[in-house]
Amino acid sequence: MFFRILAIYALMLAGAAQADPNFWRHEWPQTNFDRTNVPSWTEIISGGPGKDGIPALSAPEFLAAAQEKGIAGREPVITVEIAGEVPRAYPIRYLTWHEIVNDVVGKVPVAVTFCPLCNSALTFDRRVKGRVLTFGVTGKLRNSDMVMYDRESQSWWQQAIGTGIVGEMTGVELTLVASWMESWDQFRNRNPDGLVMAEPRHSRPYGRNPYRGYDSSARPFLYSGENPPHGIDPLARVVRVGKRAWPMERLRLAGEIREGNVVIRWEAGQASALDHGTIGKGRDVGTIRVQDGAGLDVAHDVMFAFAFHAFWPEGTWMLGN
Known part of the structure; x- marks a missing residue:
């Protein structure tokens, strides 16, 4: 509501x-x-x-x-x-x-x-x-x-x-x-001596999701552009590295993909922030880690397909076909 x-x-x-x-x-x-x-x-x-x-x-x-x-x-x-x-x-x-x-x-x-x-x-x-x-x-x-x-x-x-x-x-x-x-569990299990940002001094219902059900919507909020090609759902998650996008579903099924000079791994355990009214109860969308051949982390984004298409209309879709 x-x-x-x-x-x-x-x-x-x-x-x-x-x-x-x-x-x-x-x-x-x-x-x-x-x-x-x-x-x-x-x-x-x-x-x-x-x-x-x-x-x-x-x-x-x-x-x-x-x-x-x-x-x-x-x-x-x-x-x-x-x-x-x-x-x-x-x-x-x-x-x-x-x-x-x-x-x-x-x-x-x-x-x-x-x-x-x-x-x-x-x-x-x-x-x-x-x-x-x-x-x-x-x-x-x-x-x-x-x-x-x-x-x-x-x-x-x-x-x-x-x-x-x-x-x-x-x-x-x-x-x-x-x-x-990644999930909070994944972070703290890997970094038991790590730091986590403390709750801000603002009056907000932290932990609640005001966009409940958004990533299951038929259409993005306030978006009037084209849908992505290849029949990909506008609100499907994709992993963007530069001007290339890998569908999250492909990564979930494969577990690991090595192509385009990067290694992309998928692991279960992270809740969607845009599904349930309580963030921690969102459906599992998994965690992505992108690294190069030397094992160094590579800057990337996990975004919705419509946004990739909007900002990189000539981008490459890594569909694995």
């Missing part, structure tokens, strides 16, 4: 908000709308909340993994493991409500991001052109994907591709930091 109300509310706002930067200037007076690589302003719509209506987090607190007792074992977390640093887990139960966490791991300033509507979980290096950027949520969507902004230049960024799309930073690409989604 919550998701239906959210959908109606967002559609009303989307219809009211004109696809014209002149409409947005009162909220974004420091954004240079004369610079953009978006072909048409109609591609950017309101997702419902306004600027910072979804509050990004900065400088989160952490607990030792052994101290965390409130997260269900199958709940998904985003894992960041940087050489020489203690591994960190960022629970999706928090990112569902905040979407961006600005953090520093060792000497690397990172932005850990999650777009529920695309199931896209990416970690970026926040160092750009000699500056360390701090990211927030615009409240805008493009192809149902979160549009971020940086507080320093007020430029807008497309989360799924990590690229500036409006303002001073148009065309600038963020550097990806290898990270992946």
Whole structure:
């Protein structure tokens, strides 16, 4: 019910908000709308909340993994493991409500991001052109994907591709930091001395999923683009490495695939964050780990098929045929 109300509310706002930067200037007076690589302003719509209506987090607190007792074992977390640093887990139960966490791991300033509507979980290096950027949520969507902004230049960024799309930073690409989604049990079993992000000091029903049943929907939320080819369901999960996408179902059946200079492994045990009303009770969608031939982790994303097709229309579908 919550998701239906959210959908109606967002559609009303989307219809009211004109696809014209002149409409947005009162909220974004420091954004240079004369610079953009978006072909048409109609591609950017309101997702419902306004600027910072979804509050990004900065400088989160952490607990030792052994101290965390409130997260269900199958709940998904985003894992960041940087050489020489203690591994960190960022629970999706928090990112569902905040979407961006600005953090520093060792000497690397990172932005850990999650777009529920695309199931896209990416970690970026926040160092750009000699500056360390701090990211927030615009409240805008493009192809149902979160549009971020940086507080320093007020430029807008497309989360799924990590690229500036409006303002001073148009065309600038963020550097990806290898990270992946796995279950809380998988993280702490591998990293008993690891760290986990502590519950933020916000009033949110953490652990609840406001998008209940979303990844079983027939159509993505607020998406008007083409469906993916090859008869692939728009909300089927795919593993994206660069401009290539492997269907999750193919990986689940194979268990391991070695092709395209990467090794992709599938393991059961991770709950979908977008299925049941309680995240930890979501159906098992499995965990993906992508590595190169030397066993080093490779930056990748597990996203919905429609989003891959929207942002990489000429991308390669690794169907194994």
